[in-house]
Amino acid sequence: MLANTSSSNDSHPGPQLPVMSYSQCLFTRPSSFIYTAFIGLNVVLFLPLFIFILYYGFKQWWRNRSKSSSSAVNNSDCFTYHMVVMEIVGVTGCVISFGGLYGGEISAVKVGTVLFSFTWYGEGFFQNLTCVEHFLAVLYPIAYLRLKNKVGIRIRNVTIGCVWLLCFVGLGLAAKDNYIIMDSCIIILTVTVTPYCCLSVLWALNHQGTWRESVDQSKQRAFYTVVAILGVLILRLAWSVIWIFNLIRANANCVMMTCEVLFNLPSTLVLPLLFLQRAGKLACWKKDDDD
Template sequence: MPCLFNRPSSLLFTTYYITRILLLLPLCILVLYLGLQRWQQQRSTSMAAMTHSDSFTYHMVAMELTSVFGNALCCFGVFLDHFLVLFVGLHFWALTWYGETFFHILTCVERYLAVVHPVIYLSLRGERGIRIRNISIGCVWLIYFGAIGLMHFEYFLFVDFCLLILSLIVVSFCSLSVLHILIRPGPGEQGGDKERVDQSKRRAFYTIWAILGVLLLRCFVSLIWTLVQMSDDNECMISTMVEFWLNFPSSLVLPLLFLHRAGTLACCKNNT
């Protein structure tokens, strides 16, 4: 992407990198701090272990911290006019895209099982489910590091687009399935448990649809960027900046949903 390294665009990209650092760094630290508090409470009491979706969020936040480090390297690379530092920073930041995508998929599948197949989901909350979850998380981290070689592959844009389409198919299927169950409540959702079950369904529904929204946005802008990236420098710079900014919500959705569930966000404390 030659247009990324033109001097006229340095200020625009540096502004974007600094914005990511200022927004993501405190957000990630807050999520990890709350996660550490919960872990300490679980050790000192008989509370149940963390949910699978929270575990996915913690690992995604840890991965986002590597992208923040990459953004900092990018800023230093621009200020120092050092191509190698900028190149390394871009790799740290860009690799997070793969981890985000798979953690979004895993979160949606977890919510789908909780609502559509509750019996299977309950059976996966024990050691067997934790083992499957840890293996899945390990695979995502392996893909994250393995993507370093993929980025130098000649057809990596095609692979990225196929991964994006796959994620949209999975998340769309989970969304429609949860919506179907939400519209048609089951026979066990009567009496005193109805409100609790409905809240659980709504939480899963909002989570999946929020992820679907950012994936649809990401798919649209990625397609536009792919179509214009081979054009002249100005169009490349503009399309790349638009893609960067419109892909930013995909980094925020899981941490913000976590803080919403925890009642930390000031705008949702009363509702929670």
């Protein structure tokens, strides 16, 4: 959550220590160094990864273009493609913030952080959709297979369209420094949908005795996927709760507000890395599968 805290000072005047806005904090030290390192990671490491995923997806689409149905595109892969596009929007915001940070333009920094909030919302929604997809695949495999027809593809596309719409709504709210509505939706999804999917898949695997060597390995991979997403969402949620708690106590400082972007890095990487694992592009997982 990249919330601007200037409204806290307006609504609670008094002898409390002033709390700077998020954009103002980025001009202080060591916050400026922390955010610069974050921008460097996004541009130097993450952006090539995002471009590679889109390039790989385009190659797969070009290879299968003769097929009459788009069902060849895995739902999880489709979610990842859309999330990667949003991540590129976030990287663009980082570049704008960098220019504003070292050009002394706080308005440019604000624009960049608002654009990055668009990515933050997209990550939350698409990660939860990935969990739901694996939940259906394990607990309701017959219904899940039926959703791979044209009707299911249409439902998936409408859902993705709704996610984009919600992210644009969140972007508009963020531009007005009103983060609480969309942030609350993400938090509610994080503490309800993802843990429920994780525990349900775990129960199904144990109930069906699917931890034996003869089990369907795809179900175990589904469980590991949900657990990985749950882990990064809990990490991001935990830091957000700490951030809000200190903000309420008027003890929030610029370093704490800036460090939140670092705790968001695992959430940024989880779906791309899972995509590369499914595509067999990670040598460590490929070796384990061969073993």
